[in-house]
Amino acid sequence: MFLESFLQNLLNALQWGSFYALIALGYTMVYGVLLLINFAHGDIFMVGAYIGFFIATLLLGQYAGSSPSLSPVLVFAITVVVTMVLTSGVGVAIERIAYRPLRRKGASRLYVVITALMCGLILENGNLALLGASRRNFPEMLSKTAYNIGGINFTNVKIMVIMTTIAVFILLETIVRKTRLGMAMRAISYDRMAVPLMGIPVDTVIVFTFILGSSMAALAGVLFATAYPVLEPYMGALVGWKAFIAAVLGGIGEIRGAFVGGFLLGFIEIFVAALFPSTLRDLIAFSILLVFLSIKPTGIFGVSRATKI
């Protein structure tokens, strides 16, 4: 009985942590390259979920005039890919419109962070103005099947979310560690002054970083909406903040850190709710994090760097 509950909650935590991990990636990569906390990232996640919603309803033929009957798995796959492409467009657009001009003018990072906050609010409220406040039901593209093995219940969606997150982790680690672009990303993070002198196109690398981060947020958005099928304009705010905490916890700037931090936060939240009265969840969960960070302020994988003047 106890083991059953434990394993069940382990699965719950893996799913919940997956979302934190996927979103935390975007924070951590942008920070790694630009030393900028992109606070609009949680809202890019929300935009991803909405774009996914529109593509899915379009493909499922809920709008008149377009009713190609595709198999559900194919619809899901197309939705994910198209959403990732469109959402990276949004991420890159924000970088071009809001962050790059400031960087060109050599504005202090503080101003860029405030700009990022504003961008997030614009995305939220723009969505509110454009689509209204009413909730949207994300269509069920994959028919959910519930399995029960030895008293542990899970759905195919849950397994898919966890698997996807692990696959994304491996993919990103490979990109950053093994490719030339990844090497350029690491180089910029290491020394932003010297890298352009070596002939590395900094802007291209930054755009690439935003594409990676935003498409991961889009992936998280579609998966999140599949698992929790109620969409609202503010859905990205709270999850986004917590994912940011996860990124800091893991050591911001480190891809491994985002994953471990995301899962750790998911585990703490679920297990505190499972073992203690659920009222105390956030109190206990964040007290643990506070204590952890006060012992190791750079996060799990973070290395403290000396500020270069």
Place this chain on the structure above:
Amino acid sequence: MRKMAFFPVLILISAFALALPAWSADTIKIGFNIPLTGDIPKVGEASKYAAEIRLAEINGAGGLKVGDKAYNLEFVYEDNESKAESATATALKLIIQNQVLAIIGPQSSKQAIPAGEICNANKTPMISPWSTNPKTTENRPYVFRACFLDPFQGPVIAKFASEEFGAKKAAVLYDIASDYPKGLAEFFKEAFEKVNGPGSVVAFETFTTKDKDFSAQLTKITKSGADVLFTPQYYDEVPLIVKQARELGWKGPILGSDSWGSAELMNLCGDACKGLFFSTHYAAAGAKGATKEFIEKYQAKYGYVPDDVAALTWDAINLLCQAIQNTGGLSGNIAKDRDAVKDKLTEVKDFDGITGKMTFSPGGNPTKCAVIVKISDKGEFEFFKSVCP
């Protein structure tokens, strides 16, 4: 520089002058403090739509006759964003800036409780159509409601769970940060334990507003061996709770309260909510008489069946109109008129509303019946049984 500063000030002053029109002699202003955006925008929309229909009807018939004078009604809709702090600001704005005679709303207890304090302090009658928490009207002579109370609703559901499903053990999942679910969950627990003995509520789990994942709580509930799950949540959370509960292997019935009864619930929940029960104020499927007329008018104009908030707002408007008429004539002095309307509201007897008969007492609460609704296989809210005090 001086001249430059003068103009904005002038504009500001004139803006205030425009915003504070004198208490006009032949219109009656009624304020609506409703959630047009925020967590439950559908509730605000339904209230506004119901009000618009009634407004067109009254003004189309030559206005509201008070004594020997006909007044045109003017409804001022203000958005409280479904937040407690905005609800108090909205109430103040309506009272002081718009100079309304009375306020209808806020709808949910989370906003109605703080807004009620403001209305009472400013001696302005307020009718909350939908707030069922006792605190809304407690010790506030100027605050009324058009619905039953949670101390009545909680036992209704607890009794229904025990009788209909023979439940001996129950689980509850609710939002601890919101007044309405918290109050109702506690009343349910008290009533259920009175019937089935102490400790019969085997899981009393909470979460906080905006949570999307309830897997840890639902795992506990599923393993607790409860016969029924009661979750007094709003329509945007119910689909998530119901779906996750089923995925985690919960097989028993899930019961809800009147906050479920939104037209939006079935759009968001789909098949997962079919066959579930909740207690509410009225059932749209199979309605008769004036209730049926209202449903038809609403559906013809807005294309969907009105939910209980719309029906209760309708009743609240009519209650208020009747009280205004009963004053036998308005003096034109807003403070005096507000007092007169308040006095008349406490004297309303056997008011024939579309959500049932109401009789008021000085406490501000009506005596009326509750309805248990079953969500049919077609996704309609079907009358199942009626429970009277």
